[in-house]
Amino acid sequence: MKIAVFGLGYVGMTAAACLARQGHEVMGVEVSDEKVAIVNAGKSPIAEPGLNELVGRAVRKGLLSATKDASRLLDDCAVAMVCVGTPSAPDGSHNMSFIVEVSRQIAQSIGPSRTRTLTVVFRSTMRPGTIEELVLPIFEDKLRDRIDLVELVYNPEFLRESVAIQDFFNPPKIVIGTKDGRRCAALDELNAKIEAPIFYTTYRAAEMTKFVDNSFHAVKVAFANEVGRVCDKLGISAVTVHKIFTSDTKLNISPYYLRPGGAFGGSCLPKDVRALQYIASDVGAHTHLLDSLLRSNDAHKNFLFENCLKGVPAGGQVLMLGLAFKENSDDLRESPNIDLARKFLQSSIRLSIYDPHVEPCTLLGQNLGYAFSNLPALRKLLISKSVAESELFDLVVDTRGWAKDMTLRTKWVIDVNTLS
Numbered sequence: 321m322k323i324a325v326f327g328l329g330y331v332g333m334t335a336a337a338c339l340a341r342q343g344h345e346v347m348g349v350e351v352s353d354e355k356v357a358i359v360n361a362g363k364s365p366i367a368e369p370g371l372n373e374l375v376g377r378a379v380r381k382g383l384l385s386a387t388k389d390a391s392r393l394l395d396d397c398a399v400a401m402v403c404v405g406t407p408s409a410p411d412g413s414h415n416m417s418f419i420v421e422v423s424r425q426i427a428q429s430i431g432p433s434r435t436r437t438l439t440v441v442f443r444s445t446m447r448p449g450t451i452e453e454l455v456l457p458i459f460e461d462k463l464r465d466r467i468d469l470v471e472l473v474y475n476p477e478f479l480r481e482s483v484a485i486q487d488f489f490n491p492p493k494i495v496i497g498t499k500d501g502r503r504c505a506a507l508d509e510l511n512a513k514i515e516a517p518i519f520y521t522t523y524r525a526a527e528m529t530k531f532v533d534n535s536f537h538a539v540k541v542a543f544a545n546e547v548g549r550v551c552d553k554l555g556i557s558a559v560t561v562h563k564i565f566t567s568d569t570k571l572n573i574s575p576y577y578l579r580p581g582g583a584f585g586g587s588c589l590p591k592d593v594r595a596l597q598y599i600a601s602d603v604g605a606h607t608h609l610l611d612s613l614l615r616s617n618d619a620h621k622n623f624l625f626e627n628c629l630k631g632v633p634a635g636g637q638v639l640m641l642g643l644a645f646k647e648n649s650d651d652l653r654e655s656p657n658i659d660l661a662r663k664f665l666q667s668s669i670r671l672s673i674y675d676p677h678v679e680p681c682t683l684l685g686q687n688l689g690y691a692f693s694n695l696p697a698l699r700k701l702l703i704s705k706s707v708a709e710s711e712l713f714d715l716v717v718d719t720r721g722w723a724k725d726m727t728l729r730t731k732w733v734i735d736v737n738t739l740s
């Protein structure tokens with residue numbers, strides 16, 4: 321396949337050399353004269369293990385070259401791959417000027433004689449909405465009724481510098497955003513020999529995945545370092561703790577606790593986060609990430625409440641399914657559902673709650689104390705399944721996924737665990 325790669329930096333140079341290694345004919349397009357000259361001399365303009373050799377071999381075989389001028393180049397290319405930088409602007413947003421510039425350049429290069437579709441693959445990291453709101457209008461403006469000549473694709477890059485070649489051929493996953501999440505034949509062909517889970521999705525979901533990945537990596541590093549600082553101050557081996565922590569692939573390093581949905585709560589998480597915050601501040605470990613967890617959780621509770629409240633008329637009637645912090649439990653301590661119930665009551669919503677596991681007269685100890693100090697009207701709010709099914713409510717808030725197995729008269733149901 322003939323491919324033009326725009327931007328010969330860490331991402332573009334690696335992609336260009338690896339694609340040439342796979343036998344594709346690759347032209348690198350780069351604004352820097354120096355980089356163009358280095359590539360055409362058979363060398364890599366960036367330091368990356370193994371890349372010099374790969375570039376040298378590809379240039380000698382005639383499969384890789386570089387140029388500054390893309391004007392005629394795209395005529396016989398099947399794919400244009402955009403790997404230009406998206407550095408930070410002064411306000412923290414991405415500077416999108418290189419993306420705009422290169423999109424214009426590509427759109428302009430599609431000559432009147434072209435009849436074959438050009439797949440334009442964006443690999444740079446860009447905010448959700450960039451393809452639809454920034455890139456597509458540039459192509460539409462230039463091509464007008466010939467817009468079908470381009471197929472825009474967003475394919476985020478997940479490589480790590482220093483092992484970039486290895487990551488190119490063995491990526492953790494391949495994410496491809498297309499119009500309506502349809503498959504893209506050109507990318508299927510390019511990825512045919514790469515073994516990795518492949519996800520076709522919308523442009524926005526693909527754009528978002530890259531931000532989520534990088535932010536999560538940052539969260540992990542900050543979290544590990546905060547734990548490391550607390551351990552250090554307490555004279556505990558952080559290495560030992562880390563080894564035990566990461567060995568747990570059931571609850572710790574796993575999809576568990578990583579699904580967007582309900583807030584965290586219960587008798588352990590909030591209490592122990594508070595206690596670790598206390599210890600950390602006591603020993604001066606400055607754990608800003610840990611300190612933010614309860615505030616973040618409160619923000620999520622507010623978000624869920626506001627979401628539920630949309631469309632419920634003033635003084636309306638709401639049914640909550642589930643009150644305890646977990647299924648099959650009567651433990652109400654720091655249940656986020658208690659907070660939700662309180663917020664409804666404070667907003668003068670007429671509330672009913674169905675939870676067959678919560679029986680006020682059998683609650684004991686701290687659980688009893690928590691329930692009645694935080695939701696004094698508990699006894700009056702709880703209703704039976706038959707009442708829940710026979711009455712008409714303005715909204716059902718399902719914290720358990722029970723609604724699908726009940727014969728509710730109310731059709732408007734919010735499932736807190738899937739945010740839908």
Ligand SMILES: NC(=O)c1ccc[n+]([C@@H]2O[C@H](COP(=O)([O-])OP(=O)(O)OC[C@H]3O[C@@H](n4cnc5c(N)ncnc54)[C@H](O)[C@@H]3O)[C@@H](O)[C@H]2O)c1
Binds near residue numbers: 349351406
């Ligand atoms: N570096 C990484 O490890 C990595 C990993 C994944 C994703 N990304 C993302 O990929 C993108 C590229 O990152 P990078 O580190 O390779 O950037 P980089 O700055 O090393 O390279 C970008 C290149 O594009 C060139 N360029 C700018 N405008 C151009 C134009 N109009 N035509 C042709 N070339 C042009 C620049 O001269 C530069 O050589 C960024 O969005 C980055 O966030 C980077």
